[in-house]
Amino acid sequence: MNFEQFVLNNETAIRLGFFAGIFAVIALWEGLAPRRALTVSRVLRWSSNLGLVALNTALLRLIFPLAGAGMAAFCADRGWGLLNHFAVPWPLAIPLAVIALDFVIWLQHVMLHAVPALWRVHRVHHADPDYDLTTGARFHPLEIVLSMLIKFATIVVLGAPVIAVVIFEVVLNGMAMFNHGNIGLPARLDRVMRWIVVTPDMHRVHHSIENDETNSNFGFNLSWWDRAFGTYRDQPRGGQLGMTIGIRDHRDAHEVARLDGMLLLPFRGQVNDYAINRRSYPDQSGTVGNAESGKTSR
Numbered sequence: 110m111n112f113e114q115f116v117l118n119n120e121t122a123i124r125l126g127f128f129a130g131i132f133a134v135i136a137l138w139e140g141l142a143p144r145r146a147l148t149v150s151r152v153l154r155w156s157s158n159l160g161l162v163a164l165n166t167a168l169l170r171l172i173f174p175l176a177g178a179g180m181a182a183f184c185a186d187r188g189w190g191l192l193n194h195f196a197v198p199w200p201l202a203i204p205l206a207v208i209a210l211d212f213v214i215w216l217q218h219v220m221l222h223a224v225p226a227l228w229r230v231h232r233v234h235h236a237d238p239d240y241d242l243t244t245g246a247r248f249h250p251l252e253i254v255l256s257m258l259i260k261f262a263t264i265v266v267l268g269a270p271v272i273a274v275v276i277f278e279v280v281l282n283g284m285a286m287f288n289h290g291n292i293g294l295p296a297r298l299d300r301v302m303r304w305i306v307v308t309p310d311m312h313r314v315h316h317s318i319e320n321d322e323t324n325s326n327f328g329f330n331l332s333w334w335d336r337a338f339g340t341y342r343d344q345p346r347g348g349q350l351g352m353t354i355g356i357r358d359h360r361d362a363h364e365v366a367r368l369d370g371m372l373l374l375p376f377r378g379q380v381n382d383y384a385i386n387r388r389s390y391p392d393q394s395g396t397v398g399n400a401e402s403g404k405t406s407r
Contacts, residue, residue: 113182113271120178120275124282131283135242135290144293144309145350147239149366157368158243164368165253173257177278180264181271190268199270206273207280208331213263214281215334217256218327222385229375230255235323236365236374238355240316245289246282249375284330288312293349307332314345318353322346324385 221231233249315326325342335341345352364370
């Protein structure tokens, strides 16, 4: 049995092992040195957020028994995808595939904010009234299914190697817990790390109640995409400790911190509320700009 086959056969155990280990480290870090005070009962939020994780895991196993690594092996057997077609050697194919997958996930994230119907689903993630490592896994089942379909399409087009897909999934899950952690890094270290990866302070801006701050810092792993495409924001106006987390129109804990409320949230409210291309917000001078018209008003 070669290494790729070993990884494919043990994908679930590998991913679960990394998830459990990283979860334990970040949870301990949050307990010893929390970045912000929590506003809602941790028992309520964690039971709901992790309950959603369990539901999504079961759903994915039911709908997509092959998972991403299985799709990669399927494509490799048939020579599908660019990296397979051109027989790119694995030392080059693996990092190329991981970086390409990360870019696609960044684009997917922007799309979830740009399309009103998709924002309805994605706002389950943003409606969390607090911000900790469980927020990083808090996604509506509809978004999870959509994300998996996009990953499958990307794997087919790329011909991503099995090992690259597993590495990407492990890194994505681990980084989601890290940069959603209620933790902080020394300011100098944070500034340096931001040139390569997304830090907790960087991504926390994305969970601000302020529209323009939410529509920035879309990355989960690499920070390059936000810097390259002009969606990078250094800090929230209110500061890391003064900013408000969540969505302005969804503040009821029964709606946003309970499992039943989260599952029903996409079906509440107007279809076009709070999309990236339908926003008005103040700039640093207090002027209000409209993204559709390009006009400003006081």
